[in-house]
Amino acid sequence: MTRSRPRIDTAQRRARLGRRQLLAPAHRAARSEEVADAVVALHASDPATVHLAACARLAAPDPAAVERALYDDGSLVRLLCMRRTLFAVGAALTPVVVSSTARAIAAKERAGTLKWLTEGAPGWDERRLADVEARTLAALRAHGEATAAELAAEVPDLRETVVNSPGKPYQATVAVSSRILRTLAAEGRIRRGRPRGGWTSSSFRWRPGTAFAELPAPPAPEARAALARRWLAAYGPATVEDLTWWTGWTLTATRQALAAVGAVEVDLDDGAPGVALPDDLEPVAAPAPWAALLPGLDPTAMGWKARDWYLDPARVPQLFDRSGNIGPTVWWCGRIIGGWAQRADGEIVWRLADSGGEAAAAVAAEAARLTDWIGDVRVTPRFRTPLERELSR
Template identity: 40%
Template sequence: MRKVTDDERRDRIGLRHALATAAPGVEDAVRAVTCLHATEASSIYLSAYARSRAVRASISDALFGRRTVVRQLAMRRTVFAFPVDLFAAARGSASARVARQMTARLAKDAELAGIDDGPAWVADRCSEALAAIRDESGTTAQLRARIPELSTRIAAEGRPTVLAPVGSRVLSVLAAGGSVLRGENAGRWQTSRPVWTAVEQWLGEDPGVLEERAGYRELVRRWLWSFGPGTEDDLVWWLGATKTAVRRALDDVGATPALLEDGTPAWLHPDDQEEVRLDGDWAALLPTLDPTTMGWRRRDFYLGDHGPHLFDGAGNAGPTAWWNGRIVGTWTQQADGTVEVVAIDPLPRAAVRALDQEAAKLTAWFDGERVATGYVSPLIQGRVSRGAGASGR
């Protein structure tokens, strides 16, 4: 059984995640990490840029022109940007699990609001909304205006004393099921105002649904290549699935047992037996909830004891600065759009220079635009930017 050291794991991040050497295109950048986090609209662009150096127009073209990357509600009720050829696998496994959970919760809340048959009511609302979307795509607000039932107010999920229109929850159920997709964006690239579109209209045809077992197998196969070696707990967390589903998928993939540096049992892709080594230094600036930052449950080998500086109480990470496979700080924008790197500890001169160069490149890519995030690292909460540079002087 091969032991994979922490040094090798950090080299794997640089190579497999297209951070040490840029991917040739947007689609390759997405595949490098299996899929991109898309909770914040800007993160898709920033994650793709970090791995391919693509301009915003090329990233938008992949999303809305070529439509080779699709946004889909999936693992852990999170929106991801998937390569289109992985959509059917996610739709039948992780997304289907989320759809069942959301449907059941919505039906329960409907009955608490006095509706007699919650499941039937949800099914009717979903059918009406899907028919309306197939007739004409629309934003949530536009669909509520066309379908009065979507303005029915029931208890907001998790907030029983707050009443809210049911439209967004009905559309989320449809989106998790994959019958509708987040099509064009009615907002700017930094914001998310999806125009809900039937899947067959957005992609030209319905790509189908892999059954659950096959779907999990494909997700695990790709995750192992991008993130392996990983533990069973890493996969259970990343997929938001059960241990039974993960163990079955690992068996179906033919995953190879391995050991982490501390002796913890882990798994490798069956075609990934050779040692991976990387010559040379690398630096990267990654956005909020980037897949590299959020790819494992056990993060000590790249995070160390820096978690409290970068993650909130719910386990969400803000922007991160990386040096040779370790998170060493965060980054933010000043009022004029200039990117500033904020290190946690003093860094070597080579790291300072490399991260400041990355900050200059990202500043130019922003071209004066600023991006707000809902996940501000504790390290910079309340901080007044002083133009300190990567060393935090």
């Protein structure tokens, strides 16, 4: 007799989400590092997202504690990694992420930067790029911390420009400093320092970093297996395609990593075959009903490629921008039921598709909690969506 695959239904997936993603109040964390570990990595393309995503999951929200972890303690590390996206990763997991994804991304960044320079800026080659980088790193070590403009004042080559897409409507003149510093950061040789403004600011100074070549890290196959295990523990059960999309790996690499951790095939409610860790097949207790207001690009909202089990496809045009970036979302017991925004006067406003009494009351309480800790800070998502724009007026 053929043994049927274990089945994990949508209710169980939502129960896991509320508990493991630290969204149900009883499961909130004490420290931002615990939050990053629980969701594997915090999206960091928008500087506000790291703080909003962490504080949504903290029992006592504290943006200053998140800043300390990022800029003083080094317990959260920004890396260009999965899907060529900037994430904040716990220090202990950093070697795994470096070996499994970030090194390959950095190699592509270097090749792309060299091609861009040699084709668009006369007089540039690999030797000149290496020389400019060496002088830039020396200047940064001498200062300890510096902006791109301050580095360019000491290394004039950084002031040179390249015209991107010449003759096109979107033609733009770009300083070579932007690509060179991005490449050095992608390799770990420099890192972002504390923003020059508040925690929502994108203006920052650079600091010396630790090059990936100097960082002890496991072999790539071993690292991919470790990252797959961590992701399944946080986001499983899920599909192979979900993990492939989330990491940016090839399908072959994903399947090899799943095989290495002994992932088990399971049936999901939508009919698609899923995978789960072998010790994660038993039912888990659903947490008490919960609501959450999560920021744009939150790791939970962006955790899976297939989202129908927690997001009605009809809401996608209002909640996503044209590039596939999700905006601020309102959650109720493991599914997205609306979106929210902050107005210029600081008021937090929201719109719910499901406005049942219990859900509406819980969302209002979460909005009050957000208002209380965010204080006089004003947040505008970097990637704005139709509903967020409409609500913020």
